[in-house]
């Protein structure tokens with residue numbers, strides 16, 4: 001089966017200046033693929049390129065066998081790609097339900113109630129809070145709203161940019177568990193994560209980027225067991 005997402009020889013950046021150079025990356029259906037690497041390596045720029053938020057200088061991005069480089073973000077959402085940016089924007093004065101509804105604007109689901117029920121099954125914390133202003137939620141709950149909002153568009157591919165950034169250790173574990181649960185529903189995940197060890201432990205495969213280039217790629221388990229990767233990117237010793 002051909003991959004759901006195939007990035008081939010991608011050079012992209014901002015204002016015509018390249019940040020990532022000749023990147024290759026494949027994501028098969030229902031995989032969790034993680035991108036790790038030092039600060040400024042270009043990890044977010046890869047995600048943003050898939051979501052049409054960079055200038056693409058050369059190379060190709062194929063989604064479900066269709067070239068999407070150059071297709072605008074608002075057209076990508078109904079095709080089945082949705083992104084949760086690092087900024088975790090919610091609308092604090094709108095209720096949780098209204099925030100979730102925003103996810104349906106670009107790609108109205110066939111059965112809104114059913115899709116919302118699926119989201120609330122994944123995020124039961126939000127069920128009691130549907131009519132509360134989202135601004136009253138904790139950081140972890142806000143992240144559930146942004147993930148839930150993305151799921152309201154019924155994506156095939158979910159792009160997650162540092163989904164655990166700034167969360168307490170308790171929520172961090174929960175978000176990783178939720179990402180596994182989202183994949184269980186059949187959604188493919190491409191994510192950038194600073195908590196590299198935990199991310200590799202849930203990844204099917206991962207890519208290491210350095211200075212905007214592919215440095216290594218392997219299964220999450222093999223990268224966790226690789227001495228050089230551990231020393232250079234995971235802060236040293238084997239986890240106990």
Ligand SMILES: Nc1ncnc2c1ncn2[C@@H]1O[C@H](COP(=O)(O)OP(=O)(O)OP(=O)(O)O)[C@@H](O)[C@H]1O
Pocket residue numbers: 014019037038039040041042043044045046192
């Ligand atoms: N909108 C932008 N305009 C210009 N330069 C940008 C923009 N966004 C990012 N950059 C630059 O691109 C480079 C790579 O940034 P990117 O966010 O892709 O890296 P990253 O690997 O995700 O880093 P981090 O782990 O710190 O988030 C950085 O030097 C950054 O300053």
